[in-house]
Amino acid sequence: MPCRVLWDAFLYYMERYSKILEKEKREIVLLRGRGCVYGKCPFCDYHLDKCADDNANYLLNSDVLSQVTGEFDNLEVINSGSVFELDSRTLNLIKAVCRDRNISTIHFESHYLYKEKIPALRRDFSEFNVKMKLGLETFDWAFREKVLKKGIPDRRPEIISRCFDEANFLFGISGQTLASMEQDIILGLTYFERICLNIMCENSTSVRPDEEVISVFREKIYPKYAENNRVDILIENTDFGVG
Ligand code: SF4
Numbered sequence: 001m002p003c004r005v006l007w008d009a010f011l012y013y014m015e016r017y018s019k020i021l022e023k024e025k026r027e028i029v030l031l032r033g034r035g036c037v038y039g040k041c042p043f044c045d046y047h048l049d050k051c052a053d054d055n056a057n058y059l060l061n062s063d064v065l066s067q068v069t070g071e072f073d074n075l076e077v078i079n080s081g082s083v084f085e086l087d088s089r090t091l092n093l094i095k096a097v098c099r100d101r102n103i104s105t106i107h108f109e110s111h112y113l114y115k116e117k118i119p120a121l122r123r124d125f126s127e128f129n130v131k132m133k134l135g136l137e138t139f140d141w142a143f144r145e146k147v148l149k150k151g152i153p154d155r156r157p158e159i160i161s162r163c164f165d166e167a168n169f170l171f172g173i174s175g176q177t178l179a180s181m182e183q184d185i186i187l188g189l190t191y192f193e194r195i196c197l198n199i200m201c202e203n204s205t206s207v208r209p210d211e212e213v214i215s216v217f218r219e220k221i222y223p224k225y226a227e228n229n230r231v232d233i234l235i236e237n238t239d240f241g242v243g
Pocket of ligand 1: 036037038039040041044045046047080081111135
């Protein structure tokens, strides 16, 4: 099927290595795993970047990890899903590369449903300072679970944040307001070390960015947090240089 072939080629040649040169400087790699085990968020098409073949993933990931230099002592690893969907050889290679290049801080992402596995991951990577990032999107339970369908049943920020150091938020969707976005940022900065604000972009899903909400964000929120070192802001979802 030609379309499938083109799509696979696009996914293979996505930009998978970059450097984040603002705020918390770090290298970032977009690796490939078996695929997001959750896969139900209606706004997301990242989860299409996956492959059931561990060996093929390892070969691709080895190539990407070979570009890591260690220059910032800090590496962010993302994989269009959760770190627990990476094959074991890739996980071992991340360790070896970080050891070899004197990287002490590693960021991983995980869905909330894996939270019970996070302590073991931290033990496995105990020689490193591991930062776990949650795709929370919002603290507003009804919006998160009824509209964004994130699969995070807990409501209390202190419970949600217990296993995580950092969180992603998604802004720019109909129904969000200045007050709701402000509230998310205030709670995010209270319960997490760092947060990342992602603005909804057009993608292959049926969820569309709401330009009015985005212009409220640009005018009222962006100027307040643009220089905050604990807040990353991605106006385009490729602003970290990968994807
Ligand atoms: S958990 Fe993350 S990768 Fe999986 S569908 Fe939701 S947003 Fe996409």
